[in-house]
Amino acid sequence: MSVLQNDITALAPEVFLAICSMVLLLVGVSLKVDRMREINLVATLMLVVAFAITIFVKPEDTTAVFGGAFAADAFGDLGRGLVYVGAIVALLMSGRFFHREGLGRFEYPVLVLLSVVGMGLMVTATDLISLYMGIELQSLSLYIMAAFNRNSRRSTEAGLKYFVLGALSSGLLLYGSSLIYGFTGTTNFTEISVAAATNEYSTGLVFGLVFLIAGLAFKVSGAPFHMWTPDVYEGSPTPVTAFFAAAPKVAAMFLFVRVMMEAFPTIIDQWQPVIWLIAALSMIVGSISALMQTNIKRLMAYSSIGHVGYALIGLAAGTATGVQGVIVYLGIYVLMTLGTFACILSMRRPEGMAENIDDLAGLSQNQPGLALAFSALMFSLAGIPPLLGFFGKLAVFSAGVESGLYILTVIGVLTSVISTYYYLRVLVTIWFSEPTTVFAKDHGPAVTLTASVSALLIVVGLVVILQPLTRLAAVAAQSLF
Numbered sequence: 001m002s003v004l005q006n007d008i009t010a011l012a013p014e015v016f017l018a019i020c021s022m023v024l025l026l027v028g029v030s031l032k033v034d035r036m037r038e039i040n041l042v043a044t045l046m047l048v049v050a051f052a053i054t055i056f057v058k059p060e061d062t063t064a065v066f067g068g069a070f071a072a073d074a075f076g077d078l079g080r081g082l083v084y085v086g087a088i089v090a091l092l093m094s095g096r097f098f099h100r101e102g103l104g105r106f107e108y109p110v111l112v113l114l115s116v117v118g119m120g121l122m123v124t125a126t127d128l129i130s131l132y133m134g135i136e137l138q139s140l141s142l143y144i145m146a147a148f149n150r151n152s153r154r155s156t157e158a159g160l161k162y163f164v165l166g167a168l169s170s171g172l173l174l175y176g177s178s179l180i181y182g183f184t185g186t187t188n189f190t191e192i193s194v195a196a197a198t199n200e201y202s203t204g205l206v207f208g209l210v211f212l213i214a215g216l217a218f219k220v221s222g223a224p225f226h227m228w229t230p231d232v233y234e235g236s237p238t239p240v241t242a243f244f245a246a247a248p249k250v251a252a253m254f255l256f257v258r259v260m261m262e263a264f265p266t267i268i269d270q271w272q273p274v275i276w277l278i279a280a281l282s283m284i285v286g287s288i289s290a291l292m293q294t295n296i297k298r299l300m301a302y303s304s305i306g307h308v309g310y311a312l313i314g315l316a317a318g319t320a321t322g323v324q325g326v327i328v329y330l331g332i333y334v335l336m337t338l339g340t341f342a343c344i345l346s347m348r349r350p351e352g353m354a355e356n357i358d359d360l361a362g363l364s365q366n367q368p369g370l371a372l373a374f375s376a377l378m379f380s381l382a383g384i385p386p387l388l389g390f391f392g393k394l395a396v397f398s399a400g401v402e403s404g405l406y407i408l409t410v411i412g413v414l415t416s417v418i419s420t421y422y423y424l425r426v427l428v429t430i431w432f433s434e435p436t437t438v439f440a441k442d443h444g445p446a447v448t449l450t451a452s453v454s455a456l457l458i459v460v461g462l463v464v465i466l467q468p469l470t471r472l473a474a475v476a477a478q479s480l481f
Contacts, residue, residue: 003061010059010072013050013080014120020046021113028106036104037095043109044091047116051084068188069130070121071258073479078327078472079123079254082334086246087116089338089450093345094239096444103149103237112243115141119251126262128177128187131255135173135219139166142248146236158235165218165228173215179208189263197266206270213274216259219252222312223281226305230289233301238353241297242341245304246334253308253330257315257323261480268318275316276408282309283415290422295355296344299422300337303381306419307333313412314396317403320477325395327473332380332392332461339454340377345447346370348440357426362435370439371430373455380458382423383416388461395470 008015024039054077059065062072070076091112098104118138125131143166147159181187183204184195196205218225233241264271286306293299311333314326346367347354364371380389393416400409457465 006059006061007066009057010062010065011070011120011124012057013053014117016053017046017050017113017117017120021110021117024106024113025110028110031106034104034106036098036106036108039106040091040095040109043113044088046113047084047088047091050116051081051088054080054084065124066130068190069127070124071126072124073476074472075254075258075476075479076124078476079251080120082250082254082331083116083119083123083247086250086334086338087112087243090239090243090246092446093242093342093444093450094237095446096442097237097239097345100442101149101237105148108145108148111141111145115145116247119247122251123254123258125255126189126258128181128189128192131259132170132174132177134255136170138248138251139170139219142166142244145240145243146232148240149237152235154235155237156235158232162228162232169215169218169225172211172218176208176211176213176215179204180212183208189259192263193266196264202267202270206267209264209267209271210274212259213271213278216252216256217278220249220256220308220312221301221305222278222308223285223305224278226282226285229305230298230301233304234295234297234355238297238341238345238355241300242338242345245300245337245341249304249308250330250334253311253326257326258480260315261318261323265318272316272318275312276405279309279312279316280408280411282306282312283412284309287415287418287422290419293422294357296347296357296360296426297355299357299426300340300344303419303422304337306415307381309415310393310396310412313400313405313408316405316408317399319399319403320474320481321402322396322399323477323480324470324473325399327476328395328466328469329392331469331473332388332465335454335457335461335465336377336380336389339373339451339458340381342447342451342454343370343374343377346439346443346451348443349437350440354439357429358433359436360426360429361433363430363439365435366438370451373451374430375427376455376458378423378426382420384420386462388458388465391462391466 028039059072065072115138118134121134125134143159143163146162147156149155184192186192221229282305286302290299290302311326311329314322380387383390383393397409
């Protein structure tokens with residue numbers, strides 16, 4: 001196998017999806033009638049094929065893909081897999097919603113594919129230039145998706161805010177990258193690690209690293225760089241919000257972990273306090289701000305900020321066990337988030353979508369199946385044992401204790417207790433409030449199946465999911481060390 005063939009094989013899923021997205025774009029433009037449903041289904045099948053390629057197609061030489069710009073390792077493959085799962089489920093849930101709302105345009109699945117290409121580049125990037133290329137390809141697609149409902153003032157505002165603040169974060173990231181390059185003379189993660197070990201330019205390097213971390217923290221919506229998240233989650237069409245909460249979040253967290261553990265492992269004492277602070281602020285801001293929310297999508301936005309804080313405990317640990325904990329947490333988080341947004345997509349009255357928590361009043365009497373799914377997912381998000389969410393938190397808290405991050409772990413436990421209140425508030429509304437209007441049941445089989453399967457897996461996950469996920473996470477984490 002030639003060098004070029006080896007490189008293309010290593011990025012075969014991204015190459016395949018990029019070609020497919022271009023073909024779908026040409027097909028969509030040439031059709032006289034908008035065939036969003038058919039194109040949506042084809043895009044979903046293409047993501048399934050990309051998932052299979054990730055599993056079965058491996059390059060012969062994994063040491064220097066595209067001159068060291070990308071990695072071909074278990075960590076990147078697992079990150080791709082989680083991204084594909086999030087994108088596939090989000091696409092399946094979107095078809096009926098967009099058709100019903102009059103938003104059925106073929107551009108949406110094309111944008112999803114292009115953003116997934118960017119995410120694939122993000123989780124495999126081992127160079128500051130390829131890192132930025134992946135982030136921008138993902139972000140440009142997401143900006144458009146946030147404002148996809150052009151007739152909605154909230155959606156347009158969400159897209160504009162996301163774009164402006166995203167441009168600011170890109171500026172911070174680029175400035176930090178330029179400083180790192182200036183003080184190390186390289187953009188490759190491995191070579192940066194060697195240069196950082198000499199401590200010759202430690203002050204300038206750390207200064208650049210702070211800006212780089214700020215840019216990455218924005219992408220994962222970690223506090224205090226979280227300001228875009230509630231407005232974008234609330235204003236975007238609900239299937240888009242479900243996609244945002246799952247796939248891009250996972251890709252950004254995988255990128256964050258790779259950058260810290262591959263480029264700066266020799267100066268962990270310099271960046272660990274910064275990650276510690278972002279994790280603590282994210283948990284505190286997420287848990288306290290969510291207490292005051294009445295909109296279920298804004299509640300999930302602040303919930304996601306808190307969950308980022310929990311995951312960052314594993315990164316702050318700076319160990320293989322910590323990275324393993326982050327991966328386990330993200331895998332469980334994707335499952336819980338997709339299931340929860342499937343339940344939210346089921347909140348539709350004849351006059352339109354319902355988004356307030358009070359709209360769930362008496363759901364247990366009107367639709368007991370949906371109420372049970374909501375309850376299982378809320379309990380899991382709160383971390384109540386023996387549901388799967390508990391073991392995600394246990395994985396990162398254990399890594400924090402093992403690394404001596406006792407105060408950060410205590411903050412995590414306390415904020416987890418606080419977050420239990422707003423999750424239980426949703427359940428109180430569902431089970432103990434007087435019934436209101438029954439939700440319409442025209443959300444489609446994909447939404448019902450996602451909510452049902454997610455809730456079931458959350459309940460039985462200790463038996464069927466946790467051990468395989470933990471083993472995969474251990475192998476993926478070890479590939480970074």
